[in-house]
Amino acid sequence: MAHWIFQDEHHMFRKAVRKFIEKEIIPNVEKWEREEEVPRSLYERMGELGYLGIKFPEKYGGSDSDIITEAVLIEEMAKCGSGGVAAAIGAHTGIAMTNIWKYGSEEQKQNYLVPGIKGEKISALAITEPSGGSDVSAIKTTAKKSGSHYILNGSKTFITNGVNADYVIVAAKTREEPVHRNISLFIVETDWEGFSAGKKLKKLGWHASDTGELFFDEVKVPEENLIGREHEGFLYIMENFQFERLSMALGCVGLGELAIETAKKYSQERIQFNRPLSKFQVLRHKMVDMAVDLEKARNITYRALYLYNKGEDVVTEATMAKVYATEMIRRVTDQALQIHGGNGYMMEYDVQRFWRDARIQSIGGGTTQIMNEILTKRLGIIS
Ligand SMILES: Cc1cc2nc3c(=O)[nH]c(=O)nc-3n(C[C@H](O)[C@H](O)[C@H](O)COP(=O)(O)OP(=O)(O)OC[C@H]3O[C@@H](n4cnc5c(N)ncnc54)[C@H](O)[C@@H]3O)c2cc1C
Structure with missing residues (x-):
């Protein structure tokens, strides 16, 4: 969805990434889910295309782009429909290599960041x-x-x-x-x-x-x-949590879009009582509620992203985005599954995967309860 935060170069980048994901990831999702891993060739291919080094300096093989470009990749990866694929790549680029880029020595950057950006070495x-x-x-x-x-x-x-x-x-x-x-x-x-x-x-x-x-x-x-x-190390971990939490919120925004689109399409095709499900007011209003919920998460997340890209401290904003977006995705994927009726419970329908994958978001990278504890301090509720 067009939003003021994205400029022409981000739209172009999104188009290219989407094409890659549609062609080279989505057809393999079922297989990789069964194998419980993504192949090394995916890292190598994404390295070759420059997708693993978006925010890293050119001298290490990155493209020195802004965080908003990285955000586009995160959203689009979530839309491949497999949280596992997105997590494998995100853990490597977003949470592991970032430590070397930010705090590592030159030698560490040469030995670990450079091959990581090429997709030749996988990190955790x-x-x-x-x-x-x-x-x-x-x-x-x-x-x-x-x-x-x-x-x-x-x-x-x-x-x-x-x-x-x-x-x-x-x-x-x-x-x-x-x-x-x-x-x-x-x-x-x-x-x-x-x-x-x-x-x-x-x-x-x-x-x-x-x-x-x-x-x-x-x-x-x-x-x-x-x-x-x-x-x-504790300070580095806490500092990096800002981006990790922001990226989890961005992933939820991406998956939210996919879940709503999937439910919409299903509701227009599935006939009950001689009409498509979308003709039942209760269901179409449900989808409107889902869209509004997503929009709230999107705006809270994009505001944090905008400030983070400007180099500001966004502990409060990124924490709020993490709480809201990760709880939103539980509601939205649950409703998307409900709209699918019994089919939603069947493994052959993607919506069950969205629902299962969504559940980790409010646990990993700091639980909702821990986010709320951080916010109670940031908001001055307790000192
Ligand atoms: C699929 C998956 C992938 C992961 N990937 C990684 C990874 O790559 N690297 C890594 O280091 N970790 C990873 N984690 C770990 C993840 O970050 C932790 O599971 C998460 O931070 C919660 O910690 P815990 O599981 O020990 O739960 P606990 O800390 O035991 O919490 C249990 C419950 O108690 C609540 N709770 C705890 N303390 C408080 C409090 N003070 N106030 C109120 N409630 C509280 C929690 O909110 C939660 O509901 C991953 C986890 C999963 C499931």
Whole structure:
């Protein structure tokens, strides 16, 4: 949908991405969902087309475009109809590589960002542990300095791209205290001794994305692979959450459009009581409500995007966008499924996938409850 935030170059980019997705992703979605992963060739192809490096500098193989261009890619990826495919690519470009781009050394950028942008290496970001999801400060993985190395011990869970990644950005405790100043980020190559990944975790949705448990048993990480400054990892994680949350909201806007279009088409084709479903006022009003809900999410999200693109602190705006859009997509996909009746419950109809994939959005990247906790502070409700 045309919106003032997008300029001509964004419209052109959207057209090109959409064509690529229609031709090279959508026909493969069912297969990748069954295989519970996307092939390496997808990263390579997207790297070749420049889609993995939109916001990264040209000197590392990126195209140095604005975040609004990246937002177009995120929305269109969501519209491929498989949250898993979008998550696999998004975790690589949006949440993992971003850490190297923002805080990494030149050597790290050459070794990890450059091949990541080309799609030759796949990355993941590993923060969550059995002991700490919402409470990042509760993680137990440790990194102890030993000469010119750190020795990592511990485990991670629910890591997107965890099974197939070539390198993982790992959050580990580098000292006991003070809280929030005791975590560091490391780049760990997955073929290093002591690293292992469990089997792909079985999930309700996001089937095309591999989600793994990671184990670190005395993994020797060279000190050159510490990202940024020691003990500052918690701050980096919090800073990056702004874009992660914004991108999740953008994905929900994209999927919301697709879900409403799918329900609209179905309601115009399905005949009951001698007329199409769309002729029943209760159903067409339901679709109007869905569209209004989506529009609210879109505007809250685009405002955060606009400010973020200008370089402003958007913790409040991005958090609100994450809360509203991720709850909106639960309502909208649920209603879209309802409009499909029994067919909506059948695996051969895409709408069931939208509904399953939507469920993670208000959990991953910080739950709705945690977002509300952040907002209570940002809005001055509690200090
Ligand atoms: C498919 C999938 C992919 C993921 N990908 C990644 C990834 O790539 N990298 C990564 O690091 N993590 C990843 N995660 C982890 C995800 O970020 C966490 O699951 C999420 O942050 C919630 O943490 P938790 O599961 O430990 O839930 P918990 O923290 O145990 O929360 C359980 C419930 O308690 C509520 N709760 C907790 N604390 C509070 C509080 N203070 N006030 C009110 N309510 C509270 C929560 O809202 C939730 O409803 C992924 C998860 C999934 C399911």
